Amino acid sequence: MIYVTKSTLPSYEEFCAEIKGLWDSHFITNMGAKHKELQYKLEDFLDVPHVTLYTNGHLALENAISIFEFPQGSEIITTPFTFASTTHAIVRNGCVPVFCDIKEDDYTLDPSKIEDLITDKTVAILPVHVYGNICDVDAIKKIANKYNLKVIYDAAHAFAEKYKGTSVARFGDISMFSFHATKVYNTIEGGALTYNDDSIVQTLNDNKNFGIRGQETVSFVGGNAKMNEFQACMGLCNLRHIKKNILERKKRFEYYLEKLGNCSDVKIPINDSETIRNYSYLPVLFCSDRHSRDDVFEILRNLGIYSRKYFYPLTSEFECYKNRFESHSTPVASHISNNILCLPLYPDLEFSIIDTICNVITK
Ligand SMILES: *Cc1c(COP(=O)(O)O)cnc(C)c1O
Helix, strand or coil, rough: CECCCCCCCCHHHHHHHHCCCCCCCCHCCCHHHHHHHHHHHHHHHHHCEEEECCCHHHHHHHHHHCCCCCCCEEEEEEECCHHHHHHHHCCCCCEEEEEEEEECCCCCCCCCHHHHCCCCCCCECCEEEECCCCCHHHHHHHHHHHHHCEEEEEEECCCCCCCCCHHHCCCEEEEEECCCCCCCCCCCCCEEEEEEEEHHHHHHHHHHHEEECCCEECCCCEECCCCCCCHHHHHHHHHHHHHHHHHHHHHHHHHHHHCCCCCCCCCCCCCCCCCCCCCCCEEEEEEECCHHHHHHHHHHCCCCCCECCCCCCCCCHHCCCCCCCCCCCCCCHHHHHHHHEEEEECCCHHHHHHHHHHHHCCC
């Protein structure tokens, strides 16, 4: 079986060496030594003033939204072309997602369509760097400044990327990264918030640890979203190999491009200009007729190759959201969602499998 991705693991020996000290200290969670070491190493690697670690990316995003204490019913402008987490994080904070359409070339939030959706209830913009395509951060910042809105990036797909020479971790008020097993960099489950503002460090730490500031001081109604020491150890190991892993992904990505480049029925919506990429996904848009995506998905599945209709359906079409919010039509997002397929891509994917996949597509 070939799946769309394969979790990156260090060698068994390397992981065992990393966790060995935990049997001496018996300190296995609550911001221990490994947690601190990973935080500092990520601040350095991502070139950002602050990293706060979480047990997963979703809770990181929920926490990021919560610290602004938006009134119930506040509106957040976002994309429906994303993973469930993005929209759920808004709704679970008592806010209303206002779905904005995406750009035709790179599927990120279309800044030219944002201003029409702004009302007196709008408090923030929550865009997604989908497939590692970096949003139009300059245009989004301009709109946010003009209307005094917060910007929270879902950067789950964009770990280690740079845009116009700047680390993606520095954009917006806060960015969220996911370190889930299926992502380009993993801590088994895990996630982080990155930001430049010193004044929110304490609030975020309170939020992820019950608001406990001292043994007898609880000053904030926080939850629990801490990353544990085993997760941090996996993160320390995987960070040693991230550059090589991205390079191996790049080779396979380019091989796909070589094989599919001349096929006029498909398009690979990757915007390479000004971005140092992480090659986490290989999305293909089928342009010919409306059955091709589903046909290719089926044929590959019969060969034991599991591609993903990622993202289909749009989050605005989920059972739990249909007809719940005022609907703004997002024709570009609908079209892309109906015709997109993510193909297998991971560091040790065999090139012969890529041949098989591309032969099915071109046929
Ligand atoms: C993976 C992902 C998340 C959620 O991260 P978890 O670590 O799985 O909780 C959020 N948004 C996007 C776009 C993702 O792909």
